[in-house]
Amino acid sequence: MIKLRFLNISYERGRQILLFLFCLFLAFIIWSIHKLSESYTVYMQYKVTASVGLEGRSSEADSENLLIVRGKATGFYIIQHRFSGVESRVRISPDRRAVRKRAGVKDGFFILVKDVNEKLIQSFGNNVFVESFTTDSLFFLFPGQTNKRVPVKSRFSISFASQHMLASQPRVTPDSVTIYGESSLLSQIDSVFTKGIKLDNLNSPAEGMAELIPMAGVRFSQGDILYYFDVVRYVEKSWVVPVTFVNLPPGAALKASPAEVLLYYRERFDSSPVEQSLLGAEADYLEFENSLSGVVKVRLTGEQRGILSWRAEPPFIEVRNAVSDTVK
Structure with a gap:
């Protein structure tokens, strides 16, 4: 029979004592659960x-x-x-x-x-x-509160499938909410924001609900808004057009450099094609007058119905007075 060196207790006796203590502890746990359940x-x-x-x-x-x-x-x-x-x-x-x-x-x-x-x-x-x-x-x-109407600013991160884009600006409903709170607090608030929403690889219209970010001490007339993205498929085309001038005073003559620009425009894939001959590019004499360098932005003219977006290459042109042929 094995005996413990210091306590002079046999191994078997020690094992029994430990088992007894464990059972006692287990009984205490069961008793506690029973009493706490009452x-x-x-x-x-x-x-x-x-x-x-x-x-x-x-x-x-x-x-x-x-x-x-x-x-x-x-x-x-x-x-x-x-x-x-x-x-x-x-x-x-x-x-x-x-x-x-x-x-x-x-x-x-x-x-x-x-x-x-x-x-x-x-x-x-x-x-x-x-x-x-x-x-x-x-x-x-219940402290007194005032209220005012503020616009809703959306926080969206959007990406599109190939040859897809927004046909119009994102639409949120409502675009403003009434906020309630103490006057000193509301005076510091000019808008409310939605929580961030991430939408990837869109290839069709998307809609959903976005929560407004809460503000301490401020109550909203509603806590969320509806959003809608009009996503369409497009085709991109290009067309070389001469630059013309508008708002020219009598006797004035201008020269553009370059005299022609390349227009890139996008139109709906499933719509009737835009008549390219009706498109043009122009520069404003008034903008030239107010420019220190003679560099003017190109603007699109003509029938723009059906055009989703456009850009000119180059987007800016250099304009000279045709009479003196010097840069103003």
């Missing part, structure tokens, strides 16, 4: 968040005082409630007539617990069997 009557404290549609005021507020509840709950829930390190709270949406003004308190309101008794009980769900409420009134501050 229900106990205790007092618990909660912060109450009330959502009320008071006109011109914050949509929700936390109670200044705590709601004290006497009720039954499992040992597990009681331990979680008391030692989680997070303030326990419940949310209710009382009727507006249950919210009363507090005399002498700016933005102050109160709610009688008896008026929202059922809503409070429902807010606990199956976690607590409420026996009674010790608190008789809940006090709130």
Whole structure:
């Protein structure tokens, strides 16, 4: 028989002791689970968040005082409630007539617990069997708020399949929302943004919903918008055209260098082709007058119906006075 050197305990005896201790520990765990699964009557404290549609005021507020509840709950829930390190709270949406003004308190309101008794009980769900409420009134501050209309700015990252593009600007609905908050805060906001949306390899129209990025202390009239991308297939063509001038005063004459430009334009694949002979390129005399270098941007003229996009090569031309033949 093997004996432990220092304790003078045989190996077999030591193994029995360890097994006994393990069984004792296991029994304690089972007993603890059993006891914690039972229900106990205790007092618990909660912060109450009330959502009320008071006109011109914050949509929700936390109670200044705590709601004290006497009720039954499992040992597990009681331990979680008391030692989680997070303030326990419940949310209710009382009727507006249950919210009363507090005399002498700016933005102050109160709610009688008896008026929202059922809503409070429902807010606990199956976690607590409420026996009674010790608190008789809940006090709130609903600060006054203003509102204004601001545009929605979208954040999209889009790529297209070969020979596909947008036929028009992305469309968002609505393109503006009403924001609510304190005046000092709203004065710093001139727009709201959508969360980023990435769409790759588009080859047909796309639509969906984009969420607005929340702002602390600000409420939106709606939290998301609809977007639509009109994606079409295109063909690209080119056409060499001479450069003409517009807004020329009487007696003025200009020369363009180069005198011709190459127009690249895109049109829908499934539409009637654009009549190239109706397209042209022009430069504006007024732009030439205001230019220090005599370099003017080329503009497209003629029948542009059906053209999705265009560019000129070169996009800028050098313009000279034909009489003196010098660069202005």
